[in-house]
Every structure is written in C-alpha cells, then in structure tokens.
Amino acid sequence: MTDVTQRSPAPGLGRRIRRVFSDRPVIPLLILLAILMVVLEILRPGIVNERWIANTVKFAIPLAILAACQTVTMLTGGIDLSVGTVATLGAFVVSTQGMDAGLGWALLLSLAPALLIGIANGIGVGIFRVHPLIMTLGTSLIGVGFLQVYQRTVIATGTKVPDVLAWIGTGLTGGIPNSLIVFVPVAAFILFMLGRSGFGRLLYAVGDNERAARLSGVIYWKVILALYILSGILAWIAGLIYVGLIKAPSLSLVEPRVLPAVAAAVIGGTSIFGGRGGYLGTIVGAVILTVLATLLTVLQMPEGARQMLFGLIVLAVTAAYIRITADS
Amino acid sequence: MASDILLEATGIAKHYGAVVALRNASLSVRRGEVHALMGANGAGKSTLVKILTGAIRPNGGRILIDGREHVVRSPAEARRAGLVSVYQEPALIPDLDIASNLRLTATPVEPFMKWVREMGVPDLDLRETARNLPLAILRVLDLARAIAVGPEVLLLDEMTAALPADLAEKVLAVVKRQGAEGRSVIFISHRMLEISALCDRATVLRDGETVGVVDIGPGSADRIVELMLGQKVERIQREIAEATPGAPLPVTKPRLSLRDVGVAGKLEGVSFDLMHGEVLGVVALEGQGQDELFGVLSGSRRPTAGSLAVDGREVRFATPADAIAEGIALIPGDRAEALLMQRSVRENVALPFSASFRHWGPIPLRRQNAVVGEAIRRLQVDTRAQREVQRLSGGNQQKVTIARWIAAEASTILCFDPTRGIDIRTKHEIYHLLRELAGQGASVLLYTSELEEVQLACDRAIVIFGGRVVDVIPAAIADEPTLVRAAYGLPRLAPGAAAPLPGATA
Structure with a gap:
C-alpha cells in the first residue's frame, strides 16, 4: 500500500477516497447508515433516540446471525437457503418441548434438526457436488414438511416460549439489549475464524480457486461439510433469538428473513461468487436493512409499494457499493 | 510448373496486439501432393491452419486456390473453396445419428460408405447414434466424411494422434491414395516416421516464418529438425556454456x-x-x-x-x-x-x-x-x-x-x-x-x-x-x-x- 502511494504522490481527492473505501469497505457502509438515520430523523423528528436504537439492534441481531450463515457459505461460492427452516425448526421444538422436558433437554433436542440439515447440506454439496442453491432449497423443503407434521402432532400440547429466550430476545438491561450477550461472542468467533484461523483461510481459498486449494492439499468435502454444519448451528441460534423476540412460534417465523439475510451479506461486500468478503460488512448490512425497514414503515406506504422500494434500494445500494469499493 | 500449384499462401501475417503469431508464412501445395507442415511449439503452425480454414482472419497475405484468390472468412467458406479439414478430436455431433450428421454437412452417402468400407468398417449402420460408436470408428467416419465431398485440398491436423497403430496404417493408406488420385493433402503430425513414409515435401515454420521447404527423402528428417531449430542452437549453446555447470550427480x-x-x-x-x-x-x-x-x-x-x-x-x-x-x-x-x-x-x-484438519484452528x-x-x-x-x-x-x-x-x-x-x-x-x-x-x-x-x-x-x-x-x-x-x-x-x-x-x- 505504502509503495503505491509513493508512486503517485499527489492523487486526486476522489481517488484518495476510493482508496480508503477499497481498503476499508465498512466505511462507506457506515456513512450510508448515518445518512439513513439522518433521513429518518428529518422525516420523523425525535425518532432516533435511545429506545429506537435498542429496538433496531434487537431486530438487527438475529438478522445479522442469519446473514453470517450466508457470508460464510458465500465465501466458498455457496449459499444456505435452509437457514429459515432450520431456525424455525429450532424455535418450534424448543417452545413445544420446553414445558415438560426442561430447558436444557429442549435446547439439545432443538439443535438436532439443525445438525441433521447441516450435515445433509454438507454431504450433498461437498461430496455429491449438488449446487448449494438446490441442495439447501431441497433440505429446506424437507424440513418444512417435517415441521407441518410435527405441528399437527403437538397441536394439543400448545407452545410456550421459554422465559430465558424471551429475556434474551426482548429484554433490556440498563437500556442495552440482552441479545448482545449471545451476539457479541458469536460475532467475535466468526470474525476471528475468518481472519485468524486455518478454517477461515480455507473458506476463502476454496471460494477463490477450488483447484488451487486441492493442489495445496485441502480436502474439499471436509471443509464444506464443516461449513454447512456451522451454518446450521448459527441458524439455530438465530431461530432461538427470533422466537424470544417475536414470542409466537409459527411456521413462517424466520422464512421471510432469509432473503434479507442474503441481501445483508451482499450489501456488506461479500461476493456471491466466492473468495471475497467478510463479516464486519455483513453486520453493518444487517443494521442498514433493519433501519431501512423502519424508514419505509415511517413513510406509511402500502405494503406492496414498500416491498418494491425495499428491493430497489437493495439493488441500488449494492451496485453503488461495488462501484465505490472497486480498485481504482 | 506454376499451373500445378493447387494451394498457395504467401506472406501470411497475424498478430494479436503486440504479439506476433505469424510474420511471413507461406505454403505452396502442388496438385496430387501430400505436404507436411512442420514446426516446433509456438512456431505458428496452428495459427496458419486456422487461417487456411477460415477460423481466424490474417492481417496480411494472400491465399490462392487453383490460381484464384480466396478470402476465407469461415470454415464453411473454406469448404466451398475446396479445402476440408479433419482435426484430432471427433467432429460428429454425438447426439445425432450418422445419417443426420451427414445431412448436416450435405455429405453424399454413397461415396461416404465406400470410403468407410475401404478403411475396414464393413457394416456401418447409418441409424446408429454417434455417441455409441468407439473413438477409432468415429475417426474413420470423420475422414470418410471429409473425403466423400471430394475436396481439392484435405487438411489433416494431428489426425492420427489418437489412433491405434493398425487403424492409423489404413488411414495413411487412404491418405496416400488421395495424393495418387490428384488431390492434395496438407498433413500435420508429430510422428516423423509417418511423414517420411507418406509425404512428398515438408514446409517448415519457425518463429512465425516459413524457413524452408524440404523434399522428403534420405536425410530429410535431420534437415527438418535443423530448420525447426535454426540459429537458436548456437545462442543456447553459448548460454549453456556460461551457466555454471552442476557438480556431477552423486550416487543417491x-x-x-x-x-x-x-x-x-x-x-x-x-x-x-x-x-x-x-x-x-x-x-x-x-x-x-x-x-x-x-x-x-x-x-x-x-x-x-x-x-x-x-x-x-x-x-x-x-x-x-x-x-x-x-x-x-x-x-x-x-x-x-x-x-x-x-x-x-x-x-x-x-x-x-x-x-489439514489439525491446523484449522x-x-x-x-x-x-x-x-x-x-x-x-x-x-x-x-x-x-x-x-x-x-x-x-x-x-x-x-x-x-x-x-x-x-x-x-x-x-x-x-x-x-x-x-x-x-x-x-x-x-x-x-x-x-x-x-x-x-x-x-x-x-x-x-x-x-x-x-x-x-x-x-x-x-x-x-x-x-x-x-x-x-x-x-x-x-x-x-x-x-x-x-x-x-x-x-x-x-x-x-x-x-x-x-x-x-x-x-x-
């Protein structure tokens, strides 16, 4: 970097800004976030306060965890569309078993479908080379089918969201969302994994050039299997937070958040073609999408128009972002 | 003498940006001749072939077929001009049957079948899907299809490379007969023995230029090798002399x-x-x-x-x-x-x-x-x-x-x-x-x-x-x-x- 600067001692302001952006892709995202908040404040003066921020963070956290699944899989050129089903399954099992089985047992039981689907995805993608889009869509549909049957069998027992999950999902302690207790370690783990661990390096390597990774001794299926299991576990965590936040487990608890999670990762600068990206950008992306949702609600538009505007903004932001952070 | 030249390419040049693939290549093929095209890796052989068959267009030079100038813009045009080529890989469309494949290229069936029998495949079923035939048969069909349209010039590029020895022999015999029947063949092969057995003359390319035409006969193989290498040998010799000689290899x-x-x-x-x-x-x-x-x-x-x-x-x-x-x-x-x-x-x-898994942490x-x-x-x-x-x-x-x-x-x-x-x-x-x-x-x-x-x-x-x-x-x-x-x-x-x-x- 320093050498490049030396070669061109007086670059224009535009180029210098570009360079900063391409070195630190999170900066333009933070600027965008600030702009959105300013717009919101102008439209509805006084809305941006402590309570609003806490509320936004509460909703952004499970989305950011779902987006973590997309980030790590996208780094290898994959995607995980089964996260919605996995999260819903986890939420559903924990709120139906929580009453008679005890919380610990219920948590463990709710982890099982997450692991199963993760393993199935990993085997399908890693060993049988099914395209991740198809594989995870398939396991997702199977999971949904299972969920419908399961729902019918437990319809008599009813559901109850465990208190601990409600506390984590909705509670505030001194104005700070409790879900940060879960999120901070999860985010730290993912950031460390991608930046400083051998496994993280392999995710980038496999996504950048699978053949090169193989020739360096990487065994592809092992990486992919571990990856999709990890994605399943992360989705499970997101499901537990969602059920604590929404407090009403339903079949469509998490499903509508899957594509926004993909969008968060993309806005955050992770390439769907693999090899490029990171989790910091994804977190900011998840916050941006959450703020955007509030903004559109504030505009009091009909639901259809809101959705259309949401889609357009996601496209525009992604296109602009890629341009801004591209190499000069 | 000039009248019996069937194909003449002169001053062919091709460059990609600053990279020169062909500088000044020429090729002159007589009627009834089997003519070898030789050159080391990167000499420009394949570029010249692509130009002759219309796959790419040259930056300069002329191509005369039977005395008339041709601008060959596509393989189909090359075909109309009388030049048909057969490459190393099978060219039939695998999911069509043989009859459909022939219709696709407007190949007459009668002569096609005659040549197929000639090359030792007596009972070919035209309804057979190309995919189901063994590779060696497909090569025979490729050649038969090319000959059946009665081309003036037949261009064979590494055609024998994938053939078992007995079949290669039959193919070569057919190729030789093309020459005897007054057609011309441009023959590209890595096998020097095939060339000495089959060809009348050889054109040698080096660094994008035609450096010589050799009449095949006693000693011609050495002459060809010499031409392919050119002055390079001396330069390299100097470099090798300058390179520090390695110590004699210890017995290990x-x-x-x-x-x-x-x-x-x-x-x-x-x-x-x-x-x-x-x-x-x-x-x-x-x-x-x-x-x-x-x-x-x-x-x-x-x-x-x-x-x-x-x-x-x-x-x-x-x-x-x-x-x-x-x-x-x-x-x-x-x-x-x-x-x-x-x-x-x-x-x-x-x-x-x-x-390795141990180092994932x-x-x-x-x-x-x-x-x-x-x-x-x-x-x-x-x-x-x-x-x-x-x-x-x-x-x-x-x-x-x-x-x-x-x-x-x-x-x-x-x-x-x-x-x-x-x-x-x-x-x-x-x-x-x-x-x-x-x-x-x-x-x-x-x-x-x-x-x-x-x-x-x-x-x-x-x-x-x-x-x-x-x-x-x-x-x-x-x-x-x-x-x-x-x-x-x-x-x-x-x-x-x-x-x-x-x-x-x-």
Whole structure:
C-alpha cells in the first residue's frame, strides 16, 4: 500500500477516497447508515433516540446471525437457503418441548434438526457436488414438511416460549439489549475464524480457486461439510433469538428473513461468487436493512409499494457499493 | 510448373496486439501432393491452419486456390473453396445419428460408405447414434466424411494422434491414395516416421516464418529438425556454456520410482526413478501423456496400471493431499490453476499450512509469517502489489507458487512447464533455484516445452512419445537437436555417425 502511494504522490481527492473505501469497505457502509438515520430523523423528528436504537439492534441481531450463515457459505461460492427452516425448526421444538422436558433437554433436542440439515447440506454439496442453491432449497423443503407434521402432532400440547429466550430476545438491561450477550461472542468467533484461523483461510481459498486449494492439499468435502454444519448451528441460534423476540412460534417465523439475510451479506461486500468478503460488512448490512425497514414503515406506504422500494434500494445500494469499493 | 500449384499462401501475417503469431508464412501445395507442415511449439503452425480454414482472419497475405484468390472468412467458406479439414478430436455431433450428421454437412452417402468400407468398417449402420460408436470408428467416419465431398485440398491436423497403430496404417493408406488420385493433402503430425513414409515435401515454420521447404527423402528428417531449430542452437549453446555447470550427480537412492505406470489410452508402461538431489527433465511434444504422468504423480489422477513407490515404499494417492503428505507437490503449468488470485501473496504462500484438519484452528501468525517471509525473500518476489496476487506479473506469480512449496518444505517438486510465458531473467532465477533445491537434497521433476532448459537446469531428461518413455538422455548430451529427434520418436544418432535414413531402424 505504502509503495503505491509513493508512486503517485499527489492523487486526486476522489481517488484518495476510493482508496480508503477499497481498503476499508465498512466505511462507506457506515456513512450510508448515518445518512439513513439522518433521513429518518428529518422525516420523523425525535425518532432516533435511545429506545429506537435498542429496538433496531434487537431486530438487527438475529438478522445479522442469519446473514453470517450466508457470508460464510458465500465465501466458498455457496449459499444456505435452509437457514429459515432450520431456525424455525429450532424455535418450534424448543417452545413445544420446553414445558415438560426442561430447558436444557429442549435446547439439545432443538439443535438436532439443525445438525441433521447441516450435515445433509454438507454431504450433498461437498461430496455429491449438488449446487448449494438446490441442495439447501431441497433440505429446506424437507424440513418444512417435517415441521407441518410435527405441528399437527403437538397441536394439543400448545407452545410456550421459554422465559430465558424471551429475556434474551426482548429484554433490556440498563437500556442495552440482552441479545448482545449471545451476539457479541458469536460475532467475535466468526470474525476471528475468518481472519485468524486455518478454517477461515480455507473458506476463502476454496471460494477463490477450488483447484488451487486441492493442489495445496485441502480436502474439499471436509471443509464444506464443516461449513454447512456451522451454518446450521448459527441458524439455530438465530431461530432461538427470533422466537424470544417475536414470542409466537409459527411456521413462517424466520422464512421471510432469509432473503434479507442474503441481501445483508451482499450489501456488506461479500461476493456471491466466492473468495471475497467478510463479516464486519455483513453486520453493518444487517443494521442498514433493519433501519431501512423502519424508514419505509415511517413513510406509511402500502405494503406492496414498500416491498418494491425495499428491493430497489437493495439493488441500488449494492451496485453503488461495488462501484465505490472497486480498485481504482 | 506454376499451373500445378493447387494451394498457395504467401506472406501470411497475424498478430494479436503486440504479439506476433505469424510474420511471413507461406505454403505452396502442388496438385496430387501430400505436404507436411512442420514446426516446433509456438512456431505458428496452428495459427496458419486456422487461417487456411477460415477460423481466424490474417492481417496480411494472400491465399490462392487453383490460381484464384480466396478470402476465407469461415470454415464453411473454406469448404466451398475446396479445402476440408479433419482435426484430432471427433467432429460428429454425438447426439445425432450418422445419417443426420451427414445431412448436416450435405455429405453424399454413397461415396461416404465406400470410403468407410475401404478403411475396414464393413457394416456401418447409418441409424446408429454417434455417441455409441468407439473413438477409432468415429475417426474413420470423420475422414470418410471429409473425403466423400471430394475436396481439392484435405487438411489433416494431428489426425492420427489418437489412433491405434493398425487403424492409423489404413488411414495413411487412404491418405496416400488421395495424393495418387490428384488431390492434395496438407498433413500435420508429430510422428516423423509417418511423414517420411507418406509425404512428398515438408514446409517448415519457425518463429512465425516459413524457413524452408524440404523434399522428403534420405536425410530429410535431420534437415527438418535443423530448420525447426535454426540459429537458436548456437545462442543456447553459448548460454549453456556460461551457466555454471552442476557438480556431477552423486550416487543417491531413488526418491520416486515408477514401475509400468499406465493411464488408459494415454500412458503405457512408464518406468523411471527420480533420485534424491536430482533435477529430472521430461521432454515431450504436446499431448504425449505428460499431463497424465504429472496427474498421477501429484495425486490428481489415478493410474490404471503399475505401481508408484516413494523411498522404496509403495504408495497409492487418492487425492493431492495424499501426495503432499509424502512431500510431493505439483506446480501446475497454468498459474491460474495454482493461485488464489484475489488473496494476498502471504496467504497464497501459506495455504498448505492450513490444509489439514489439525491446523484449522488459530493460526500461529508469528511463526507462519517468519517462514512465509523467508520463502518470499528467497525467491525475491516483488511484494509491492502483494495484497492481491492477480496484480503481480506472470513471473512474480510463478515465484509465489514456488515459494509456497519452499515454505512448506516439499522434498519433491513436480514442475510442469514453470517458465512458460515468463521473462528471461525470472527464468534463469528459477533454474538457479531448482538447482539449489536439488543441491539441498530435494528432487525435481521438470517438464519443459523449451528444450534448452534441459541443459540449463537438469541432470537427465526422459523423453515421452506416444505415452511411452522412449529415451533417457544425460544432460551433457541432451542438446536441442538430440531432444527434438527423440521427441519425434526418432532413434538417437550415434556420435559422429552419418544421419541414418528415417524409418530405417524402425
């Protein structure tokens, strides 16, 4: 970097800004976030306060965890569309078993479908080379089918969201969302994994050039299997937070958040073609999408128009972002 | 004399940007003649063929067919002008039956069937889907289809390369008859024996220029080799004399032993030893089985026959990871195959460290940086643009792929044409490095398409032709003419002896 600067001692302001952006892709995202908040404040003066921020963070956290699944899989050129089903399954099992089985047992039981689907995805993608889009869509549909049957069998027992999950999902302690207790370690783990661990390096390597990774001794299926299991576990965590936040487990608890999670990762600068990206950008992306949702609600538009505007903004932001952070 | 020239191409030039593929190529084919087109790798042979058949357009020059000037814009136009070609790969559409394939190219069925029978396939069913026929039959059909339209000029590009010997013979007989019947054939082949048996004359290309036309006869094979190499020999000789001569190879144990290794259809009965502390060259024309050999040794491909031993212990590689566990690493010919283009130099060099499951955890950055930094320094990789490998020059990219295995301390390195497309300085740095590694006890297998590299970097060279090891030549006598002869499957010249007739010893 320093050498490049030396070669061109007086670059224009535009180029210098570009360079900063391409070195630190999170900066333009933070600027965008600030702009959105300013717009919101102008439209509805006084809305941006402590309570609003806490509320936004509460909703952004499970989305950011779902987006973590997309980030790590996208780094290898994959995607995980089964996260919605996995999260819903986890939420559903924990709120139906929580009453008679005890919380610990219920948590463990709710982890099982997450692991199963993760393993199935990993085997399908890693060993049988099914395209991740198809594989995870398939396991997702199977999971949904299972969920419908399961729902019918437990319809008599009813559901109850465990208190601990409600506390984590909705509670505030001194104005700070409790879900940060879960999120901070999860985010730290993912950031460390991608930046400083051998496994993280392999995710980038496999996504950048699978053949090169193989020739360096990487065994592809092992990486992919571990990856999709990890994605399943992360989705499970997101499901537990969602059920604590929404407090009403339903079949469509998490499903509508899957594509926004993909969008968060993309806005955050992770390439769907693999090899490029990171989790910091994804977190900011998840916050941006959450703020955007509030903004559109504030505009009091009909639901259809809101959705259309949401889609357009996601496209525009992604296109602009890629341009801004591209190499000069 | 001029009237019996059927095809004449003069002053053909083609450049891609600043890269000149053809400078001034000419080709003159008489009526009724089988004419060989010869040239070493990169001489411009395939460019000339593509221009003649209309696949690409030249920047200059004229093509006359039967005295009339033709601008050939597409293979279909070449066909109308009377020039039909057959390539190394089958050309029938696999999912159509033979009859449909013939209709597609408006090929008359009667003559087609006549030629098919001629080449020893008596009962061909036209309703058969092309996919279901064996490769050898498909080749016969390709040739029959080409001849059936009665072309003025038939262009055969490496057509016999994939054929079993008995079929090749029949095909060659048919080709020879084309000449006798007053048609012309342009024949491209790596097999010098076929050329001496079949062709009347040969045009030799070198560095994009036609450097000579040789009448085939006694001694013509040597004359062709001489023309293909040109002045290059003297320059290289000087370079070799200047290169520090390696100490005589100490007697060591074999590091890697191959016994009768085969890969179906591509490699057969390959046996040799790669010694500790040796740089062993591999010389072969394109597609003689060297890709398969390197694939087998690096664990990317399983052999269908034979055995492989490392330090005397028999091994079987299922994946590259297995080979790497034995200290055997491949540096592939295509750098894009080895590098993570969007990642940093350091990450690229360090990649093998994270590969095994045991090292998936936290990276010991301090220790790793020390090792990686040392390898980068040793190779003098230009690290100014180290954040993304794709911004490096080709030479520096290649250095990164080599640095990777120096950092990983691989004891056996398989280099597949590592200096292709690299500047001369970096090339010499790489030769020097390979010698240095060998000096420290490592073993290097070096496939090279630039034959002078054998004397610049190797101790010995094995020559592969048609999937077999046909010669093992010590570097001291492995000059380019010797290697070219061997690579074309010709016998070695006895020192001081007169050039024997090609084919005389076969």
